Amino acid sequence: MHELSLCRSIHDIVDRARDGRRVRAVNLQVGQLRQVVPDTLTYCWGLVCAEGPLAGSELVVDHVPVVLDCRDCGERTTAAHVLVLTCASCGSGAVDLRSGEELLVTSLDVVKEH
């Protein structure tokens, strides 16, 4: 529901980072614990960029799984489901989150200047 806000933030980050260059693609990392609907994000990106310098650029979302470190058995596992934040090896709930909360612009693909 806040994809529009996110797209405005992404737009500002990209517009600063592109340094006048034309952007073909914006690469994002979105952790699975982030409440982002990819289709809505793409739709909002179109709205936010319409007719501006970023019009036609593409959002490429890399989904980052939830990875947990277990304090009991020491195993590092990937959560089977975002609602089950327990160790996939021993079932312990004493876990530290290692990934899954990312929300960042990792890079831009820009048109090369000749």
Next chain:
Amino acid sequence: MGRFHRHDDGTEHDHGPGHDHGRGHDVGDLTAYETGTERVVVLERIFDENDRAAADNRAVLDGAGVTAVNLMSSPGAGKTTLLVRTLEHLREVGLRAGVVEGDIETSIDADRLTGLGAQVSLLNTGDGFGGECHLDAPMVARALAHLDLAALDVLLVENVGNLVCPAEFDVGAHRRVMVASITEGEDKPLKYPVMFRSVELVLVNKMDLLPHLDVDLDLFRRNVLSVNPDAELVEVSARTGDGLDRWHDWLDTVVRG
């Protein structure tokens, strides 16, 4: 040669023809990448700007000696009724209160809070681009500018009623609390784990309705603790006032620190 691609684990490779990279990686027109595209590393968190504004808000509040609590819930959980009770309590114990009232369009909630001795700053989020479903830190910064912080001990931020977006935005408050009413069902913590994980205290409201409902409170409690093992739950009825002592004690302790 196809499109260059780097994975999270640092490995890099090119996408050759027919390479199936799975969902979410629409590589588009490969020839364009081949001829004239270069990658610029950015690595900037999308919430950085909000989080910087939130840190600024916290610094302003700290400078004025004000403790701020971000109060979140779904629509209709009873935040405003609870706030009315809370403001009455704070006035009784001599703590000076302010409220930032987040509401998409109306001043109905803010009107309910007037005359209770608190400074109220209304934020209508509907003026924003698309009508925001949450408060963010820059919005709260604008509300803070309308309050006399030197004359306050505690600031209660009533967020927009919504269990999704407010959980994601740090507004610069010191503590995060949610109101969950027992009419909402036992499964809400499982459906909105990010919200339930983001708070330290869950006020379980509308306990006066318990005789009329089939709700399983033990299951609700287990569901909360399964997504947030550190959460504290306090059962209250904002309508009758039952159980509010524990919430008021919690708040007084937090404010007097």
